[in-house]
Amino acid sequence: xxGSAPQRAPVYGKVALIGLGLIASSLFWAxxxxxxxxxxxxxxxxxxxxxxxxxxxxxxxxxxxxxxACEGADLIVLCVPIGAMESVxxxxxxxxxxxxxxxxxxxxxxxxxxxxGPHIPEGVHFIPGHPLxxxxxxxxxxxxxxxxxxRWCLLVPVENSDAAAIAQLRALWEGVGSNVEEMDAxxxxxxxxxxxxxxxxxxxxxxxxxxxxxxxxxxxxIKYSAAGFRDFTRIAASDPTMWRDxxxxxxxxxxxxxxxxxxxxxxxxxxxxTGDGDHLFxxxxxxxxxxxxIIEAGQDTDAPNFGRGKKDxx
Amino acid sequence: xxGSAPQRAPVYGKVALIGLGLIASSLFWAxxxxxxxxxxxxxxxxxxxxxxxxxxxxxxxxxxxxxxACEGADLIVLCVPIGAMESVxxxxxxxxxxxxxxxxxxxxxxxxxxxxGPHIPEGVHFIPGHPLxxxxxxxxxxxxxxxxxxRWCLLVPVENSDAAAIAQLRALWEGVGSNVEEMDAxxxxxxxxxxxxxxxxxxxxxxxxxxxxxxxxxxxxIKYSAAGFRDFTRIAASDPTMWRDxxxxxxxxxxxxxxxxxxxxxxxxxxxxTGDGDHLFxxxxxxxxxxxxIIEAGQDTDAPNFGRGKKDxx
Numbered sequence: 057x058x059g060s061a062p063q064r065a066p067v068y069g070k071v072a073l074i075g076l077g078l079i080a081s082s083l084f085w086a087x088x089x090x091x092x093x094x095x096x097x098x099x100x101x102x103x104x105x106x107x108x109x110x111x112x113x114x115x116x117x118x119x120x121x122x123x124x125a126c127e128g129a130d131l132i133v134l135c136v137p138i139g140a141m142e143s144v145x146x147x148x149x150x151x152x153x154x155x156x157x158x159x160x161x162x163x164x165x166x167x168x169x170x171x172x173g174p175h176i177p178e179g180v181h182f183i184p185g186h187p188l189x190x191x192x193x194x195x196x197x198x199x200x201x202x203x204x205x206x207r208w209c210l211l212v213p214v215e216n217s218d219a220a221a222i223a224q225l226r227a228l229w230e231g232v233g234s235n236v237e238e239m240d241a242x243x244x245x246x247x248x249x250x251x252x253x254x255x256x257x258x259x260x261x262x263x264x265x266x267x268x269x270x271x272x273x274x275x276x277x278i279k280y281s282a283a284g285f286r287d288f289t290r291i292a293a294s295d296p297t298m299w300r301d302x303x304x305x306x307x308x309x310x311x312x313x314x315x316x317x318x319x320x321x322x323x324x325x326x327x328x329x330t331g332d333g334d335h336l337f338x339x340x341x342x343x344x345x346x347x348x349x350i351i352e353a354g355q356d357t358d359a360p361n362f363g364r365g366k367k368d369x370x
Numbered sequence: 371x372x373g374s375a376p377q378r379a380p381v382y383g384k385v386a387l388i389g390l391g392l393i394a395s396s397l398f399w400a401x402x403x404x405x406x407x408x409x410x411x412x413x414x415x416x417x418x419x420x421x422x423x424x425x426x427x428x429x430x431x432x433x434x435x436x437x438x439a440c441e442g443a444d445l446i447v448l449c450v451p452i453g454a455m456e457s458v459x460x461x462x463x464x465x466x467x468x469x470x471x472x473x474x475x476x477x478x479x480x481x482x483x484x485x486x487g488p489h490i491p492e493g494v495h496f497i498p499g500h501p502l503x504x505x506x507x508x509x510x511x512x513x514x515x516x517x518x519x520x521r522w523c524l525l526v527p528v529e530n531s532d533a534a535a536i537a538q539l540r541a542l543w544e545g546v547g548s549n550v551e552e553m554d555a556x557x558x559x560x561x562x563x564x565x566x567x568x569x570x571x572x573x574x575x576x577x578x579x580x581x582x583x584x585x586x587x588x589x590x591x592i593k594y595s596a597a598g599f600r601d602f603t604r605i606a607a608s609d610p611t612m613w614r615d616x617x618x619x620x621x622x623x624x625x626x627x628x629x630x631x632x633x634x635x636x637x638x639x640x641x642x643x644t645g646d647g648d649h650l651f652x653x654x655x656x657x658x659x660x661x662x663x664i665i666e667a668g669q670d671t672d673a674p675n676f677g678r679g680k681k682d683x684x
Binding site for chain 1: 453502503506521522524557560561562564565566567568569570571572573574575576577578579580581582583585586588589590591592593594595598599600601602603604605606607608610611613614615617618621624625627628630631632634635638639642643645647650651653654655656657658660661662663664667
């Protein structure tokens, strides 16, 4: 094409990414794709991750300390596991510019607010966030610009969050392809316990059971995984550190949902044992309708072959 | 290209498909793709399904009775829910040609053998089978020729199954893209309880719980499903009749696996409650390795964006 996109002011001049895993690297590529920001600095605790980031051009500048990355930044995005949020917040606090915004991408919000909030200096905005997007991969090489396309990002403003600062952060997430909603921390943590945390624990458990069963070999489990188990293994391949921290920090809601899950599971097991086919049929018919809702909401594809093109089938 | 494929004899002259859902329709298109058989007749109990089949050209001839479809057939494939296998076998038995082979595609094998076996006439081969492939869709329109590509098909020969007849059936499944293995019925039912039946029941349960929770609305569950729950809903959208019959007919193995699952789940819940992060981390690290095995075995794609091309993201 001969024309160039109209010039517009970037949403943020300087953005600092603290932690350079799947979410941060995807955010970087997505911000660059849409030309949303000025410069992006990055920091990761591990030297190896920083070296990789430099090698693949992840961030305009990779810094050797979180403090250096944050200096002069208009937006600081904490992309570390939840258990590391507090120490990072403490470390960067003295270097935050007045008027800057600190956000995060953690999967639990109450715990992050409690851990990070007290360290945020006067005059700095704190707007927790959570992009509902991910894959089972992790690390600086796992990111891709399309990760957030048509996915939700939940913003969880705290008391006194500045409306203009929220609007600016919303513009960034929308710019990388997300749909944005606001929610309070407690409701967020319950909704995520249902849609993400409990399903992850269940998938981890099922994969563990399969692996543990002596009469069915590992190679059989792997060979015959396409029968349903495969989706569980994908979920159960997610980053162990991140997920350990999620469960430890969203304890009550996760345990509540798991309690309800066990109750329902026992009722279905009982129906199997007693041969109550009507109970099973009704239950399965009902759950099918929920799937239809997800397709209609555009959160998954209805393609009969799962979009499984020839190139994907190795 | 100017040349044509070398002529070769079809694997079977006439094939009858009894039941015209996802598996039968996929098998039809896959057999035609590879030019594996002569003519294919089909029968479905519902008039609507037969009308649809005629409309879309599914089968060379759609018959109005199972008996008519089977007449003169060299291979009869029973593609009905497990609970319907016995009555279908009884119905077609008088019309089976000497030397013909009867097979099936049911997800449970011991129950099918017990239900169908006694009705197979002298001189007719009975070789139960199970292609490990499927989607959450059902019905005559849901089939596609690629369904079996690089998926496993398990053959479960019964006592006195004829070696030549087994080889012929194997050639058909290989011809539609499958890898074929033989297995005995009891082991099959246990392996499938682990890789398919228990995961399906668990997914059904989790989706039911989500839908049942008053404080999280259905629309929230649907909107935020991308966070992990989505894969569960796909599994839990599978055909209710088929799955009711699977659970009722693979009771012991499924209940055994679910018992182990609950045990493990309780141990992980306890780790969450007591804050035992090491236990969680170790468990999650271990399950991640299993996923790697599946990728290496070519049973799923490792593409960082799940092969989620722009066309799939609506």
